[in-house]
Amino acid sequence: MTLTVTPDTYNFVAFDTAYTARIAEHMATQLGLDDIDILVAINENSSLTRIEVEVTDSLMTIAPHSGALEDTRRPRQQSELNTTITMARGMLRGRDRLRGGFADAPADTELSLPQAAIWDTYIMGRIAHMDIEVNKQAWVYNFRNRHGFSDAVDAVFEKVWNSSHSTWAELSALSANTVSVTA
Amino acid sequence: MKKFMPVEELARDERFNQITQADRMADGRNALIADSEKSRRSNRLTPARPDASEAARALMHGIFVGEIQALEGAGRTCWDFTTGEEAPFELKLDMARQAWDEARHVEISLKLSDWMGSEIGQYAENTVLFQAACSNDPVLRLAGVNRALEGLAIDVFTTMKEFGEIAGDPYLEFCEDWMLADEVTHVKMGSDWLRKITENDPERRKKALEFQGIVDKMFSYGGSRSDSEESSFAIARRFRELAGFSEDENDHIADLGMQALNERKAQLREKQAAAAN
Numbered sequence: 408m409t410l411t412v413t414p415d416t417y418n419f420v421a422f423d424t425a426y427t428a429r430i431a432e433h434m435a436t437q438l439g440l441d442d443i444d445i446l447v448a449i450n451e452n453s454s455l456t457r458i459e460v461e462v463t464d465s466l467m468t469i470a471p472h473s474g475a476l477e478d479t480r481r482p483r484q485q486s487e488l489n490t491t492i493t494m495a496r497g498m499l500r501g502r503d504r505l506r507g508g509f510a511d512a513p514a515d516t517e518l519s520l521p522q523a524a525i526w527d528t529y530i531m532g533r534i535a536h537m538d539i540e541v542n543k544q545a546w547v548y549n550f551r552n553r554h555g556f557s558d559a560v561d562a563v564f565e566k567v568w569n570s571s572h573s574t575w576a577e578l579s580a581l582s583a584n585t586v587s588v589t590a
Numbered sequence: 591m592k593k594f595m596p597v598e599e600l601a602r603d604e605r606f607n608q609i610t611q612a613d614r615m616a617d618g619r620n621a622l623i624a625d626s627e628k629s630r631r632s633n634r635l636t637p638a639r640p641d642a643s644e645a646a647r648a649l650m651h652g653i654f655v656g657e658i659q660a661l662e663g664a665g666r667t668c669w670d671f672t673t674g675e676e677a678p679f680e681l682k683l684d685m686a687r688q689a690w691d692e693a694r695h696v697e698i699s700l701k702l703s704d705w706m707g708s709e710i711g712q713y714a715e716n717t718v719l720f721q722a723a724c725s726n727d728p729v730l731r732l733a734g735v736n737r738a739l740e741g742l743a744i745d746v747f748t749t750m751k752e753f754g755e756i757a758g759d760p761y762l763e764f765c766e767d768w769m770l771a772d773e774v775t776h777v778k779m780g781s782d783w784l785r786k787i788t789e790n791d792p793e794r795r796k797k798a799l800e801f802q803g804i805v806d807k808m809f810s811y812g813g814s815r816s817d818s819e820e821s822s823f824a825i826a827r828r829f830r831e832l833a834g835f836s837e838d839e840n841d842h843i844a845d846l847g848m849q850a851l852n853e854r855k856a857q858l859r860e861k862q863a864a865a866a867n
């Protein structure tokens with residue numbers, strides 16, 4: 408497995424490529440991704456928090472916008488925690504698609520907002536269970552924004568957050584059912 | 591107690607990290623052009639945005655620190671000017687009432703931040719709002735704080751209220767609606783006092799309105815507020831009218847917003863082109 412981080416130098420942010428690579432390597436090992444090449448291509452021109460992921464059998468490409476690795480308290484500085492979470496989010500999504508029962512999931516750009524939210528909940532729940540510091544309430548709020556503000560929706564959130572093995576078929580059905588009950 | 595406290599001396603604990611408007615504008619990264627041109631038709635802060643939850647959370651934190659600065663601004667106006675000679679007692683009474691409203695808004699915004707999943711100090715605090723409250727002339731301060739700053743609050747609260755309404759978030763919608771009502775009152779106080787104090791001093795009134803124009807452009811945050819869909823929030827014309835802004839004044843603020851947006855876009859293009867070479 409090779410892991411590459413680009414770019415080498417930055418114009419707009421004070422990020423460190425070697426530091427990012429160390430975090431990414433550690434995460435890849437933790438997630439059992441030592442049999443695939445990984446490219447982390449940071450888009451420093453955008454301050455958004457988006458993470459784009461593409462996977463083939465031999466290469467996983469994770470392309471976070473710089474806001475996803477940033478310390479929101481100190482603009483343009485890199486945050487170790489946010490870098491860790493972003494690497495974990497990108498790699499878990501790639502791993503889900505590759506061998507986690509998500510092969511039939513639509514491309515990221517084709518996901519509806521509720522579908523994206525339930526998958527993010529599944530990913531962030533697993534990250535929280537890896538003892539990485541995650542603000543759970545932020546993800547509760549995101550899930551509610553996409554599925555509705557009710558106790559029934561919160562119960563679905565808890566179920567997904569605490570799940571360690573789910574498939575796209577299960578999650579997409581659960582999301583559709585939750586949206587239709589709330590509507 | 592010290593009078594005319596500079597922005598650098600605002601009391602904050604270690605959770606807060608303060609930045610200036612210059613720091614913010616020095617950021618050459620793009621949150622405007624790439625997104626609106628490539629993957630999204632609008633930058634408006636609505637639940638339809640893929641990053642809606644994160645963007646709303648960041649804005650709520652901005653509201654929270656903005657309310658702290660508005661509280662400090664109104665409170666300073668009560669203290670900085672001599673009663674009677676520099677500022678009428680009734681004006682100070684209005685500012686004291688406003689300080690009480692802002693203190694309540696700080697608490698409401700804090701509870702909403704908890705609800706949305708953010709923590710005190712999670713985002714940098716831009717101190718530009720308090721800077722508008724540092725004028726030595728109470729009339730300029732009314733123009734900067736009550737008309738420009740509180741006018742901005744009307745635009746932001748309208749956006750957040752609509753966000754809550756569309757998302758079905760009952761707390762956000764309710765709280766923003768109540769705070770919005772207070773902001774309309776604050777702007778009206780500023781408009782009324784500005785007219786009253788400068789009734790026989792057209793030169794001072796002109797100076798105050800010019801100052802308001804400068805502050806309004808600063809508060810467009812590089813085009814974050816304008817009639818363009820590329821801006822995060824719009825000019826809330828209806829509520830501004832209720833607060834005493836004329837149609838011409840609202841058009842002027844909208845023009846300033848468009849100017850700020852276009853200048854920011856040009857600045858970003860320049861910075862990104864320079865980086866690419």
